[in-house]
Amino acid sequence: MPAEASTSRPATPPLTERQEARRRRILHASAQLASRGGFDAVQMREVAESSQVALGTLYRYFPSKVHLLVATMQDQLEHMHGTLRKKPPAGDTAAERVAETLMRAFRALQREPHLADAMVRALTFADRSVSPEVDQVSRQTTVIILDAMGLEDPTAEQLSAVRVIEHTWHSALITWLSGRASIAQVKIDIETVCRLIDLTEPSGRP
Amino acid sequence: MPAEASTSRPATPPLTERQEARRRRILHASAQLASRGGFDAVQMREVAESSQVALGTLYRYFPSKVHLLVATMQDQLEHMHGTLRKKPPAGDTAAERVAETLMRAFRALQREPHLADAMVRALTFADRSVSPEVDQVSRQTTVIILDAMGLEDPTAEQLSAVRVIEHTWHSALITWLSGRASIAQVKIDIETVCRLIDLTEPSGRP
DNA sequence: CGCTAATCTAGAACAAGTTTCAGACTTGAT
DNA sequence: ATCAAGTCTGAAACTTGTTCTAGATTAGCG
Numbered sequence: 001m002p003a004e005a006s007t008s009r010p011a012t013p014p015l016t017e018r019q020e021a022r023r024r025r026i027l028h029a030s031a032q033l034a035s036r037g038g039f040d041a042v043q044m045r046e047v048a049e050s051s052q053v054a055l056g057t058l059y060r061y062f063p064s065k066v067h068l069l070v071a072t073m074q075d076q077l078e079h080m081h082g083t084l085r086k087k088p089p090a091g092d093t094a095a096e097r098v099a100e101t102l103m104r105a106f107r108a109l110q111r112e113p114h115l116a117d118a119m120v121r122a123l124t125f126a127d128r129s130v131s132p133e134v135d136q137v138s139r140q141t142t143v144i145i146l147d148a149m150g151l152e153d154p155t156a157e158q159l160s161a162v163r164v165i166e167h168t169w170h171s172a173l174i175t176w177l178s179g180r181a182s183i184a185q186v187k188i189d190i191e192t193v194c195r196l197i198d199l200t201e202p203s204g205r206p
Numbered sequence: 207m208p209a210e211a212s213t214s215r216p217a218t219p220p221l222t223e224r225q226e227a228r229r230r231r232i233l234h235a236s237a238q239l240a241s242r243g244g245f246d247a248v249q250m251r252e253v254a255e256s257s258q259v260a261l262g263t264l265y266r267y268f269p270s271k272v273h274l275l276v277a278t279m280q281d282q283l284e285h286m287h288g289t290l291r292k293k294p295p296a297g298d299t300a301a302e303r304v305a306e307t308l309m310r311a312f313r314a315l316q317r318e319p320h321l322a323d324a325m326v327r328a329l330t331f332a333d334r335s336v337s338p339e340v341d342q343v344s345r346q347t348t349v350i351i352l353d354a355m356g357l358e359d360p361t362a363e364q365l366s367a368v369r370v371i372e373h374t375w376h377s378a379l380i381t382w383l384s385g386r387a388s389i390a391q392v393k394i395d396i397e398t399v400c401r402l403i404d405l406t407e408p409s410g411r412p
Numbered sequence: 413c414g415c416t417a418a419t420c421t422a423g424a425a426c427a428a429g430t431t432t433c434a435g436a437c438t439t440g441a442t
Numbered sequence: 443a444t445c446a447a448g449t450c451t452g453a454a455a456c457t458t459g460t461t462c463t464a465g466a467t468t469a470g471c472g
Binding site: 121124125126127128130131134135138157160161163164166167168170171172174175178179180185188189192193195196199 | 327330332337366370376377394
Binding site for chain 1: 449450451452453
């Protein structure tokens, strides 16, 4: 077995400084264009121009628009996770803390609804070729929720509950973004699904 | 207030026979193309050709590819609702019956995974301009679930649970379609979320 | 029937994602 | 410093969703 340590990324050759800078410029341009205009406003030619990179190069870094936007989402999620860590939620029960955390994330998205639109649409539109990246986003979300629950090693049941919470979170977000649900409705949905946590918590099991 | 009776559709002028036939041909072609190849295989030019209709006409009937696929989904949902009605689920509790119904629907989708892909991707990718149609699909799904629960007039809480179940259903479907979750995993997620029903059932509330 | 408005057709044209290619530039190793 | 391999650029080409246009067909009506 070859020496492939720490990170899970398989065989991503390390980028030079200029390449790292290019990547950063691209992601920045992507987020900026997404912020006003949402998914449609992120046009590959514009991203390329904004980030001072040739179209072909953009496609070398991100093999499709969806890849680009999912990567943008990964980027934003890291930000958010950092922010959330600084002020952990204050609820008494795990369910309350998770609901609070998600609502906080939700309010952050509300501040940039177009960006949210672009990222979420990309996420749900992603086909199999983007699975690894989407999975990474999903894992990151799981970590955030488990953090809020304050669990060391969750049971299988609790992990199932977390999965369902993530499903609800994504889908509720979509209904809100497409104007089919109000903010209040999203709040109710999140609180409703978080009750699942109580169901798995109170008693140890054989 | 003008006399606009029975149906909720606002001012859809009735179609002539030939128009109805065209519409049917289009939906059929759409489903057929979707069945092999999924979302990408439904190309508007091909749909037009397959259904013996000019491209412009196709766009008059369905103003975008997403509209077309969402309409295709409505069509399929009606089929399915009919089929499900004939053999109602047999579980003892509402939760069991809903889980059974959804798994049955899920197995039906498994038989045409490409069609499922096309319809679900369209549904989640739909923007505001398709909201009415997407909403219609959502209502139809709600009816199916309430049917399975066997409820006359659900409480607000129960409706919330149903909403969350729908969220989970959609999102779980997506993870399965994009190869990020196994069928077993989808089953677990559905069963997990259906437990929410128990939470709202046992006791009447003040 | 004969008229008018609406609808349909064929096909061109446009928009944005994606691919391709020839040539210039960087990088890393010798 | 020099060479080979890999990377980046600019521009054109290709694909597929969408729009537009001019002329044919159809539907409803007097």
